[in-house]
Structures are given as structure tokens and as C-alpha cells.
Amino acid sequence: MRVLGIETSCDETGVAIYDGEAGLQAHAVYSQVAIHAQYGGVVPELASRDHVRKTLPLIHQVLDEAKVAAADIDGVAYTAGPGLIGALLVGAALGRSLAWAWGVPAIGVHHMEGHLLAPLLEDPAPEFPFVALLVSGGHTQLVDVAGVGRYRILGESVDDAAGEAFDKTAKILGLPYPGGPELAKLAERGDPGRFRFPRPMTERPGLDFSFSGLKTFALNTCQHALAGAADPDQTRADIARAFEEAVVDTLVIKCRRALKETGHRRLILAGGVSANRRLRERMDAAIAAVSGETYYPHPTLCTDNGAMIAYAGWQRLRAGQQDALSFAPRARWAMESLPPL
Numbered sequence: 001m002r003v004l005g006i007e008t009s010c011d012e013t014g015v016a017i018y019d020g021e022a023g024l025q026a027h028a029v030y031s032q033v034a035i036h037a038q039y040g041g042v043v044p045e046l047a048s049r050d051h052v053r054k055t056l057p058l059i060h061q062v063l064d065e066a067k068v069a070a071a072d073i074d075g076v077a078y079t080a081g082p083g084l085i086g087a088l089l090v091g092a093a094l095g096r097s098l099a100w101a102w103g104v105p106a107i108g109v110h111h112m113e114g115h116l117l118a119p120l121l122e123d124p125a126p127e128f129p130f131v132a133l134l135v136s137g138g139h140t141q142l143v144d145v146a147g148v149g150r151y152r153i154l155g156e157s158v159d160d161a162a163g164e165a166f167d168k169t170a171k172i173l174g175l176p177y178p179g180g181p182e183l184a185k186l187a188e189r190g191d192p193g194r195f196r197f198p199r200p201m202t203e204r205p206g207l208d209f210s211f212s213g214l215k216t217f218a219l220n221t222c223q224h225a226l227a228g229a230a231d232p233d234q235t236r237a238d239i240a241r242a243f244e245e246a247v248v249d250t251l252v253i254k255c256r257r258a259l260k261e262t263g264h265r266r267l268i269l270a271g272g273v274s275a276n277r278r279l280r281e282r283m284d285a286a287i288a289a290v291s292g293e294t295y296y297p298h299p300t301l302c303t304d305n306g307a308m309i310a311y312a313g314w315q316r317l318r319a320g321q322q323d324a325l326s327f328a329p330r331a332r333w334a335m336e337s338l339p340p341l
Helices: 033-039 044-066 085-102 110-122 162-172 179-187 212-225 234-263 277-288 305-316
Strands: 001-006 013-018 023-031 075-081 106-110 130-135 140-147 150-156 266-270 294-296
Touching: 001 044, 001 085, 001 179, 001 212, 001 305, 013 044, 013 150, 013 305, 023 044, 023 085, 023 130, 023 179, 075 085, 075 110, 075 305, 085 106, 106 110, 106 277, 106 305, 110 130, 110 266, 130 234, 140 234, 150 234, 162 179, 162 234, 179 234, 234 266, 234 277, 234 294, 266 277, 277 294
Parallel strands: 001 075, 075 106, 130 266, 266 294
Antiparallel strands: 001 013, 013 023, 130 140, 140 150
């Protein structure tokens, strides 16, 4: 079965073709960073309009790259939520319309399920069961995964997600949008011993996260440390390093705790923040120390992309699931409500 996947949940337009036998045949992503940079964040209306402009040309592009025609597509998968409702409507309307015109089944995919299954595109792929850390700009979740659609949320952020805290702290430091990658780059030349940030919610039981207070701690540190600083650029780098170390430590502590509670040995990381080099280094070492294994998607598949939607859609379409002609994107959608395969 060959599936066309469409991702338009936020500020990246992603399209891909996944074949059950040949694997990922083609994928393309268009980022709207240049459009939103002047506003310091995503403007939903502008995001929706740009998806209208870019999605169909990207579909033509991946069809050409994969050397397949519309008649070769056996199903269409599109992101149905969670995300920006206007942006979701673009991909859902186009994806469902194409499926109807081509006479093939269509299915709306949960955006976070797409991220969760993305590491299964790699070789070797993790086997079920495992613990998944989904860490991005909008979500930070620990999930007990018994199989496709068999999810149990172990913990999640009660306020800012890790990626959101990265972006907001980067803005405090005066870094350009999108701030997360810029903060990580700045942190590489920071002194790890100069500042010590708290590791939120690690001294109490449970697997929930909270990064809002860490962002406030960074703001207060900036205000005091930069006042009269002899080398403000180095001070910003030191603050960035302290912030990154605190987030990484917190994620590592919670992941090790989740593996212990579930009894699983395998941990997968997915979402935009999972591309962070420091996080991968620390997580690999910490999980190996308890005889565990870590898995990640390729860095190009960590951010929003069509490949993860095509693959998740393929999993469900081949199991016989499909949507009716109508479609109903949703801004919020509990992953635990998904039907198991």
C-alpha cells in the first residue's frame, strides 16, 4: 500500500509518500520561519494562508520525486489534530478531496501519534513495548506504548512545553526566532559551572513536567547578571547553557523514572526538541547506564513533516480503518482516545 501524507498542523507544510514495501519514497517540508520571524512567533492566519499556497505544489513535487502518478496512490493521510484549526483545515480539506477524486480511502492522523511512530521509520526500529518522550514546542509527554493506538499517558507538562520554554527563554536572551535551536547553539560556548538552574518537579514523585518557572528563573537571572556585566555576550551564553542543562537533566530524570515504573527497556524520543544534541548525548548515557536502549527519528524527521503522517496513516489504513467523506479537524485531541490496531 502506498500512502500520501499531508502535514499542516502549524507552521510547516510537509508532504510525503510512504510505501509498505519500498519504505519512504519521497518527502518535502516547507518552513514558514521567514513569514513569522518578524512577529516573533506563529501568526495562525498567515500560517493557514501559506499552507493554501504551498501544499498542492509540494504534492506535485513528491509525486515527481517518487516517480509515481496519482493512480499509484492507494490512500491519503492528513493531520486532523491537534494543532491550529485553520492550518489543519487546509490539509484536511485538500487531503480528503484528493482521496475522493482518486477513489481511495483517507484517514485523519493524530499529529502526536505521527511523532511517536516516526522512530519506526529508522533501521533498526524499536520493538513494542516502549516508553515515548514526545517533546516539542507544543507538547511534552511521557507515554507508555504497548502498540499502535495502545497508549497510556504517564506524564505531561502542566504549563509550558519544553520547546515553548526554549523559545521563550531564547527571546529573553535576545535571540532570533525560532529561538530553540539558536539557544542550543549559544549554549555550546557557555560555562556550565557559572549558573545553576533548578530541575523542576524532580524532587517530588510523578512524571509530570513544568517549565514555566524555569523560564521565569532565566528572566530573573538575565536581569541581575547582565546589569553591568563585563562580557554580556558570554553571560548570555552561560545562561543559555544553564537553562539547557536544567531542561535536559529534568527530561533525563523523568525518562529514567518512567522506564523504572513501567519495567520497559526501550525509550524513544520524538518531536522537535529530540534533535537537540546535548539531550541526545545525555539521554543515551543515562539510559545505557540502566541497560536500556534509546531510539530517535532522523533529525530531518524530528520537526513536523509529512513522512510521519504518511507512515501513521499507512499503519491505520492497512488495518482497514478509514474516515467517512466528511472530516472534522480538531485543535485538541486526546491521544489515548485513538482506537488500537
